[in-house]
Amino acid sequence: MSGILSFPHTVAAATIVASQLASCALAFADDKPGRTYGTPRGPLSHAASKPAQNLPSAHAEIDTEHIFGFSMGSDIGKPGEIEVEFENVGAFGKRSGSYAALANLNQVKYTVSDNFRIAPGFSLSGQHINGVPGLADHRDVAFSGAALELRYKLVDRAVAPFGLTLHAQPGWSRIDDATGMNIAQYGAEFAALFDRELVKDRLFAAFNVWYGTGGTREIVTNLWRHDSEMQLQAAISYAVQPELLFGLGIRYARAYDGGGLDRFLGDAVFAGPTFSYSISKEVGISGTWQMQVAGKALGDNRSLNLEQFERHQALLRINLHF
DSSP: TSSSSOHHHHEEEHHHHHHHHHHHHHHHHTTTTTOTTOOOOOOOOTTTTSSSSSSOOHHHHGGGGGGTTTOOOOOOOOOEEEEEEEEEEEOOOOSSSEEEEEEEEEEEEOOOEEEEEEEEEEEEEEEEEOOOTOOOEEEEEEEEEEEEEEEEEEETTTTTTSSEEEEEEEEEEEEEEOOOOOEEEEEEEEEEEEEEEEEEEEEEEEEEEEEEEEEEETTOOOOEEEEEEEEEEEEEEEEEETEEEEEEEEEEEEEESSSOOOOOEEEEEEEEEEEEESSSHHHHHHEEEEEEEEEEEETSSSSOSSSSSSEEEEEEEEEEEE
């Protein structure tokens, strides 16, 4: 990022953090009795993946998945648990004109085992665009596509110094969430979700490495384009009460032309408060409002990147547990 944070430095920082977390995990595993050097490391056993019996109940009750806003915790629920989620992401504000876009994802999540969860879903999108240079005026709400989320918990935070879950979500879209344009888009997103309990039952932290890529055909022109994006996300959340948490999230995003982070287009930094509230054991609500605090588009010397991103991005999520 020009004048703020370069990509090599950012990746280096992320690599250092990830390596330190990995070192903690390896040290934790090597300290266990009966560990023999040279023995292949297999997946966590069924017994090891379960929470330790002497952990306080509050530790198990605070599900870290949705307490960090846009960032995600490593928890995936208990085996056999079914969850319905309504996730709404809003984007607001361009350099001029009136701009608002909403992306809604509705999922049914099923935790297959201690380590694996599957979540099919469908999406809606809506836009209210007027007088924004480079974008056609548009106002509509429509069914926009479908996705399949897969998560695998590689490290359980209940028995290790931190948690790590791998996330993959292939999807198909017929509407461009940002412009409302009719498209045929095929893509996927991938992420590594780290989290850790910093202060017992009170303070939690998360760090995500996220990558999205896709190919898009514009229906009007029949032309294809490919783009990709990378984000480094970090957040911290404090439990005022076991059911109520407040925190702060920050994201660094980079946009590219090309499906493999090929040609850099611009970057942006977003930051803002987060909250999570468990209304009951069956119903939870969480969200965040983040403002672009820094950014730069390629070839544009003005502050902030309002070409690939927006001034504000917000999230409101409702979860129903069965």
